[in-house]
Amino acid sequence: MLTSNRQRALRLIVLFGMVSLMADVTYEGARSILGPYLALLGASGAIVGMISGIGELISYGLRPLYGYLTDRLRRPWLLTIPGYAMSVLAVPLLALARAWPVAAALTLIERLGKAVRTPARDTMLSYAASEIGPGKGFGLHEALDQIGAVGGPLVMALILQLSGRYDLAFGILLIPALLTLGILIAARLLYPTPQHLEASPADPGKAPPKGTADPRFRQYLVFVALSVAGLVPFQLLSFHLKQVRIVADPVIPALFAAAMLVDAAAGLLFGALYDRFGLRVLVTIPAFSAVAAPLVFSGYPPLLLIGVMLWGAVIGGQETIMRAAIPSLVVREERGTAYGLFNGVYGLAWFLGSAAMGALYDLSLGGVIAFAIGMELIALSVFLRMPR
Template sequence: MSKAEPMASQASDHAALRFVILLGVLSLFADMTYEGARSVAGSYLAVLGATGAIVGLIAGVGEFAGYGIRLFSGILSDRPGRSWWIMAMGYGVNLLAVPMLALAGRWEIAAALLVLERIGKGIRTPVRDAMLSHAAEITGRGKAFGLHEALDQIGAILGPILIALVLWHQHAYPLAFGALALPALMALSVLGAARVAYPDPGRFGATAEPEASPALPRGFWLYLAGVALLAAGFVDFAFIAFHLERTGLVARPWIPIAYAIAMGTDALAALALGWAWDRVGPRLLGGGVLFTALAAPMIFLGGPVGLMIGLIMWGTGMGLQESIMRALLAAQVPSHRRGTAYGIFHTIYGFAWMMGSLLLGKLYDHSVPIMAWSAFAMQIGALLVLLYWAERERITLSAS
């Protein structure tokens, strides 16, 4: 082997890592924008006169619209030359809808903007994940997705803190949403820089594997069944914020802080789980889901102490889904089909999230304990399906 070969390999490693970090910084500013808004979306809707069922409907429809469109954007992203255009469209819609919430005076208008924000995120997410998976072939899947999620969640911490500071001083939701225009513009600037620096991210994984059958693996569909149950039973933070506003369990300015705590846990969990994934593999999945299953009962039934413990569980669950679950998909599907696979994955996830949110919203208006334990039961059901899938497929997937 010549000296030039290891030097070229090292340069490729560094380029892939830089690309992962650049996408992470992009997500940092993007999350600062829309997660800042989402941290108070439920309480904002409550102030505007929405009911628990309406909040559940908005959360469910928004997530389904955002996840459903990922099927089409994912399929399009597998075609050469489309990825960056799809990214630009998605981030533009996703980020610019947020500051416009400052102008909403009715819950119907706020609901439309929140759904639009979800659609924008849906357009660009499969493309971004496919780009990230190509670089992950070189850096290690757990490392790439874990690092990306950690940077992503730094923004998800900073956004709610910014909202909390504005509400603490002004108690004005419109001013708080208007302040999120700055990180939105920063995210769009980073997106432009990434496009210039890495016009063809697919080159990272171009030689990772030969061209394979266009059919997706059979185990992929069983895996998605477990993911669907997991999504259905995972309570949207809009519900949590609505519950905190309605019950007065914490003061209004502390609601986004509660979200920041959950996002901080998410970031730490993603880093730790991503690192461990490259060394231990899918055995982490069962323990992670089991730990997070009690999040809803703790948050909704456990009082102030239960709320803190539940937020940590909830944040860990988010970190699990955004690192290991995405890495598992990349490990199952050939690189030339990943845009489509991520699109299908997110569509099914979003449909399950919508149906779960609708059900949990109705149950919340009827009985909070029944709602909380129903969410727990669906999480346990997901755990059983995923354990069966792992055993059936004899999963030994690793970093690359």
């Protein structure tokens, strides 16, 4: 049986999972139709690309700042609730936009909200996850999160199929937005001081956690950066599949949805393995990514499917055990800063890796595969030299 504190920790993780589920229905649903909506409002392709790029820069680039503020303020709810409110309330307001600059501003507000809340939320999750196992805790959260990430675009597709109205589609997202805030406020009332759920340092292991300036944490960030930069972005893969036409167009989003389902399942599996075997499980992330690269570009549908499933498993590992590892590396007093740095490095590496592979794709498909495998092999070497 679960102890009282473990039960409370599990409930908080489930509450955060439900918050993420509803929030993902809201903004992932919106993001799935934002491009054509901006086009209807008169935006050019260059403007759409610029909005997307600036949005991700805001979302990831500001997370180190808000991670630092999480540690300084010692009140993670003070950032988590406003961050979620900014994100989920900006989305249904898109229904009222009559010009692309208004829609662009709301989109950037949504991305800013994600930057504000993510380090503080992950810090609170780490407190609760320490009671049931960091891997299991983050794995459960990721599984619930991915249900929303898959469900949101499906809801938008259904509404557009039935009505053809973008304003109605965005307006309906007010329902999951309000549910997000309702569950979040309930969690705040039930758990005003979630740090008390962590009675002792999480997963002390052979080497005790230290500060963010510790070389072991810095080496971990290098490993994260290399591993993330070497993962083929699905946008590039979907572009490639459209160009070579080895599968029909409707199959491409179906492959992505399947990868997200694998993501959810893999997160749970990786989480359980992490709690049993510790940091060594992280070696599977660059290994799977290196194998996935040649498979997804093989031109052979069965190998493509295997590669996409491995790609989804890598995303599941990145979203769970890469986050779950941080409490074993960094002391609680600097955990917000650590999550902010982790997210900032993750976003920068994703951008640089995607840009490099996009440029290489125009020159040589083999160059893309070589780059991806090379980055993952270097990531493996960095990880294997990291002190345990």
